[in-house]
């Protein structure tokens with residue numbers, strides 16, 4: 559190589575931008591909503607450890623905390639509950655829109671469509687004042703359970719169940735889905751799962767919501783985009799994929815051989831691994847404890863055995879730990895939800911975190927627009 563060529567190569571190398579594929583390790587902004595700390599395996603919502611919130615709070619209290627930064631007083635909680643309870647029923651046009659979506663479509667497609675119609679029917683959709691965005695967030699929190707319950711029931715050929723305003727959020731959700739409020743152990747496991755799923759800093763779906771908000775689009779558009787991002791199996795779609803995987807393995811005694819073959823085929827093992835946590839997901843022990851109680855309640859030690867054997871085999875083979883979707887999938891299965899409904903349940907919880915981030919982004923906005931390094935052909939021209 560000539561000296562001139564060397565100079566060109568080294569100056570090109572010096573100018574080459576550092577690429578952060580997948581934005582891994584990039585700190586994109588500040589947030590006061592939650593702190594994910596992989597070093598201490600901890601997760602704080604507005605400063606509170608999520609385990610403490612899961613042990614002692616209702617889901618509505620956690621929603622209020624994420625939106626407002628503080629836990630509600632009794633009067634504030636009552637106001638939130640009453641506003642939500644009054645909005646639990648679906649408008650006829652939302653039901654009609656759901657009915658138009660074929661049942662061959664995934665329930666996440668139905669939910670995405672329903673949120674879009676809820677937004678398009680809201681005359682305040684374009685009102686970007688913080689109090690208007692908060693009201694939209696409360697509305698979505700109240701209506702998403704009705705969409706999920708309505709869709710699962712229509713797929714089963716069952717009539718819809720009307721909401722009950724005398725029930726709390728969690729009990730009413732289960733009532734609308736199953737036509738009855740199940741035993742306390744089930745209600746409590748569901749409550750815990752919703753609190754654990756509520757918020758997780760700049761994950762892919764939340765970041766999607768923030769990107770959309772950064773263009774000054776409305777809150778419903780941000781949530782529709784976030785639902786799309788959550789659907790993928792590398793993100794929220796993993797909870798249903800865990801159950802499909804369990805069905806494929808069938809029996810705990812097959813776990814090790816199944817995993818050996820799956821890894822040899824370079825398959826991704828669903829419910830394992832995490833972009834941020836590399837030594838285990840802070841939420842898993844709490845959800846696993848709820849799963850254990852469900853296993854006892856329903857008398858399903860076979861499911862617990864499969865869970866444990868696959869987890870141990872994955873740890874031995876790859877040193878990779880489960881994420882929250884691993885215990886949540888079988889927990890939702892035991893509660894009686896259909897497998898394709900699992901990711902919509904994640905949406906019901908994450909609506910709180912998404913909308914908190916939408917409001918935080920809007921309050922201190924800067925258009926999110928990273929740079930790219932061009933890797934296509936050099937400049938060229940049409941002939942003649």
Ligand SMILES: CC(=O)SCCNC(=O)CCNC(=O)[C@H](O)C(C)(C)COP(=O)(O)OP(=O)(O)OC[C@H]1O[C@@H](n2cnc3c(N)ncnc32)[C@H](O)[C@@H]1OP(=O)(O)O
Nearest residue numbers: 791792793794796825826827828829830831832833881883
């Ligand atoms: C609530 C949530 O959304 S949590 C995430 C839910 N998603 C899943 O459970 C899907 C399965 N998991 C995965 O696909 C990944 O672990 C992700 C997408 C979550 C994180 O991905 P990344 O941060 O890109 O992981 P990373 O590339 O650092 O992985 C390191 C190595 O472990 C491997 N690995 C990571 N997770 C898995 C897995 N679940 N199965 C098999 N191998 C895995 C990667 O292939 C990679 O191997 P290599 O170095 O030989 O190529």
Ligand SMILES: O=C([O-])CC(=O)C(=O)O
Nearest residue numbers: 757758760761762833834
């Ligand atoms: O943080 C992430 O990348 C994914 C995750 O666990 C979540 O969104 O709950």
